[in-house]
Amino acid sequence: MFDALEPRAADPLLDVIRQFRADPRPNKLDLGVGVFQDEHGRTPVLRSVKKAERILLETQETKTYLGAEGDVEYARTLGALALGELAGDARTVALQAPGGTGALRLGAELIRLANPATQVWLGRPTWPNHEPIFSAVGLALCDYRHFDPATQAVCFDELMAAMRAARSGDVFALHASCHNPTGADFSLAQWREIARALSERRLIPFLDTAYQGFAHGLDEDMAGARLVLGEVPEALVAVSCSKNFGLYRERTGALFVRANDAAKAEAARTNLMGIARANYSMPPDHGAAIVRAILQDAGLRAEWQAEVADMRTKLRRLRESLAQLQINSLDLSRLADQNGMFATLPLTKGQIARLKDEHAIYVVPSGRVNIAGLMAADLDHFAAALRAVLIDAARETESRSIGAQKPCSVH
Ligand code: LMR
Numbered sequence: 001m002f003d004a005l006e007p008r009a010a011d012p013l014l015d016v017i018r019q020f021r022a023d024p025r026p027n028k029l030d031l032g033v034g035v036f037q038d039e040h041g042r043t044p045v046l047r048s049v050k051k052a053e054r055i056l057l058e059t060q061e062t063k064t065y066l067g068a069e070g071d072v073e074y075a076r077t078l079g080a081l082a083l084g085e086l087a088g089d090a091r092t093v094a095l096q097a098p099g100g101t102g103a104l105r106l107g108a109e110l111i112r113l114a115n116p117a118t119q120v121w122l123g124r125p126t127w128p129n130h131e132p133i134f135s136a137v138g139l140a141l142c143d144y145r146h147f148d149p150a151t152q153a154v155c156f157d158e159l160m161a162a163m164r165a166a167r168s169g170d171v172f173a174l175h176a177s178c179h180n181p182t183g184a185d186f187s188l189a190q191w192r193e194i195a196r197a198l199s200e201r202r203l204i205p206f207l208d209t210a211y212q213g214f215a216h217g218l219d220e221d222m223a224g225a226r227l228v229l230g231e232v233p234e235a236l237v238a239v240s241c242s243k244n245f246g247l248y249r250e251r252t253g254a255l256f257v258r259a260n261d262a263a264k265a266e267a268a269r270t271n272l273m274g275i276a277r278a279n280y281s282m283p284p285d286h287g288a289a290i291v292r293a294i295l296q297d298a299g300l301r302a303e304w305q306a307e308v309a310d311m312r313t314k315l316r317r318l319r320e321s322l323a324q325l326q327i328n329s330l331d332l333s334r335l336a337d338q339n340g341m342f343a344t345l346p347l348t349k350g351q352i353a354r355l356k357d358e359h360a361i362y363v364v365p366s367g368r369v370n371i372a373g374l375m376a377a378d379l380d381h382f383a384a385a386l387r388a389v390l391i392d393a394a395r396e397t398e399s400r401s402i403g404a405q406k407p408c409s410v411h
Helices: 012-022 047-059 072-088 099-114 130-136 156-165 188-201 220-231 262-279 286-295 298-323 349-359 376-390
Strands: 092-097 119-124 140-145 171-175 204-209 235-240 253-258 342-344 368-370
Touching: 047 286, 047 298, 072 092, 072 220, 072 235, 072 253, 072 286, 092 099, 092 262, 099 130, 099 204, 099 235, 099 253, 099 262, 119 130, 119 156, 130 140, 140 156, 156 188, 188 204, 188 220, 204 220, 220 235, 253 262, 286 298, 298 376, 349 376
Parallel strands: 119 140, 119 171, 171 204, 204 235
Antiparallel strands: 092 253, 235 253, 342 368
């Protein structure tokens, strides 16, 4: 049977991790996978997480099964953090999930079960795992352009055109904040237009929320998403605790589904439990137990919020420093207005390879740079490397790796 299998190309993000770890050069710089690093280049366990773990060690009395929906109280508490008041009404159901990826996969399977003809619209570029997750369950994908790397602008008109072209019942996967991989988010005015278009065209948003607190604040970063959720009859929201709680390997997330009424929400919940049971039976508990312990204790919660604010401040400062760099023809000034961990630079594949081969700097093959992987002390190294690989830009005959089309209108 396995003779029929052909080897498969490695996932582009996970491959960058592998290559970086194998590189013996001491000055190497990992701007690949989306992991937050502090000013010493480490990704330590958050202090609030360590304290919560100590509490769990002392107080947890059993590790018996919870059930396919996981820890209901965790999902309720996380729902209040992400969705605010909307999480509490009877039209919303919540399921703990193994990370944001698990939540997206559960939602994708629910969509397929409800209507296999649904098309899922992705704004390009998007997180590289979106396409495999939705395709794996057999849903058809449609594209539109989210972002133009040359101007660093959101292609908002192209999203609006896609919404006009979509069929009623189609799903739009949207990043709630800190767009991965571009950092280019919608303004509140644009979210208002999105909410109107979704509701007029009877389209369903699937909001991917992985960086709450990394742009402007915990509530501020969900303002657009909440606006949409308040407007549309049906929606899905995937929440990840990997980044803002630093729980990457604990696979901690949740899926929220808003249905037309309480009875339909309950149908969605029981179907989701069936999907979870057939996939992994029950989600892992440890990360969820930590998040619950933090969010339900006023002191720990305040400590965690301060840690998120520190991460946000580091990102904001780095963005401001990067925006001031003078790098040949590369204009980085708009990085200061963008949010979160990532930026997508208009680099060719050849330039990205030279950053790695000649300067030991690892970025994702799409041109995505994880800003959170930089320390202030790395900026000179990074700027010098960019200058060196861009100096030959005029001689590069290769087409740009992404976004070589006409520029999109700037908003
Ligand atoms: C990333 O985008 O680098 C992270 O979200 C890690 C992942 O799972 O892709």
